[in-house]
Amino acid sequence: MYNTLSKTKEPLETLQPGKVGIYLCGPTVYKPSHIGHMVGPIIFDSIKRYLTYVGYQVTWVVNITDVDDKLIAEASKRGMTMQAVAEEMTADYHRNLGAMGIDTIDHFPKATEHMAEIIDFTQKLIDRGFAYEAEGDVFFDVGRDREYGKLSGRSLEAMQGEGGGAAGRKKSSTDFALWKGAKPGEPSWKSPWGEGRPGWHIECSAMAGKILGESFDIHGGGLDLVFPHHENEVAQSECCHGKPLAKYWMHNGLMQATGESGKVGGRSRQAGEVGAASSVAEGDQAAQEAGKIGKSKGAAAFSELLKKYAGETIRFFLLSTHYRRPIDFSEERIDDVEKGLDQFYRFFERYKRVTGEDFYTLAAAAKREQGEFTPGVDAIEQAVAEHRKKFLEAMDDDFNTGGAIGDLFELVRLLNRFVDAEKLEGAGKSDAAKLAVLKRGASVMRELANTVGLFRSPVQKPGSSAGAGDELVGKLMKLFIEVRADARKNKNFATADGIRKGLAEIGVVLEDRPDGTSWSVQK
């Protein structure tokens, strides 16, 4: 796996044998989550599943930052208490995770529920000389940390800023707040330094330390958090405990909003070479349109996206590329991915028609070593074994879900080909031995998909399900199909095609098979 700290891939060697502790930076709950917030959770949900499959016992923590300047601002804007805003957005976040099938997170610590730990942590840093109080604020003294900058690869000299609003009280502009004194009317907690609230980074250090220990295995987050958030976490935690915070740092690429402004940005940059200063603002504006989702004003709430796409579609979309790579977000792209996904869903339906069994509840190996696949005499089993191997190799190489999914596609095609070649579909065909081969292949598919949290249950696509489950609709469709079958029998194809065409226009697709006609609702 790739480690931001060393900038190389390293083998996973856990602190405790067989156990992995993961801390992922969660959201600051001041606004509804957008798709960018789902990237980390989806990736780490898959990583946890995979590591569990490989044989580790994984503890995964995602924090909820529910006290923050932005939250205070949002609360006053909406005339609510900070707590009410936080609760509303936390609920939104949980709904989104649920829709995504992310149910492997073990702990969701909240900053406001860990004030004692945060204050204690801050006090320790003061006691050890790494932090200082100034008029009710407490700052981390960056100058005291020799290793500061090791994660993000920055030198202190290179970082000069004006120090924000608290410049006057800081020893150095690079110092950051551990504790902020409260202004009148702001939510606050009692502390040795007066009423106040925690700074941005401290809650992660305090809660990670409490749940996972002073040192743990993997710390994750978006690439944009490397600096300053993670750098500061490292600084305060390692100065406080005198030992490494996390052994591995994993950072996911950011979701980008696509826009036609890419060219505009390029042009203004070229202009900037001539008149350096003047074009900066221009460039920034272009970046807002084409840049990452987090800064894009048009970032739709994730819950809106879920009205259009199934959670699994989004998951598949994100998993289809490598986690460290930035992804451009556009609905066309998700549409494409969804079409590919349909290939799997159709196979699962076909599987049921052929074997009479449900793919989703198919028994499969839960652990890697249990699944070692010994091919039988059929050539197809050789191929299944190879795909399993390739899939696992891809996942072993820095969780390459994109490559792994490619193998899944090859696996479906293999299985489809087998059904075709052996003519397993159709009335009266039930060669038990061949069916057993199919089942073994499908169970490998089941096993592999489980490792990344895919195809866990049948998906209802938004927009395509309207009425489909309705009993009356079912009866009507049955009637249509019978009438049409009659027409076909009498070679009255004009009528038959007319029915099919008419239904297609209202989004119902008929498929004629040797053993009958099936129907489904398209989006």
Next chain:
RNA sequence: GGCGCUGUCGCCAAGUGGCUAAGGCAGCGGAUUGCAAAUCCGCCACCGUGGGUUCGACUCCCACCAGCGCCUCCA
């Protein structure tokens, strides 16, 4: 300006110092079908540009070009 990432088929996207550079979407041809749909088969890439290292590079190094991120509170 500093630190870093990326550039592979029309679009998306794996991957490798040397045998056929995955896969998906789109497209084209075929099998199948009364016609479709679905499925299967086949076709569709001189790996940003220019140097260098090497017996050999798309893969390593350098330069350049293009796009992108971070540089104090965005996952």
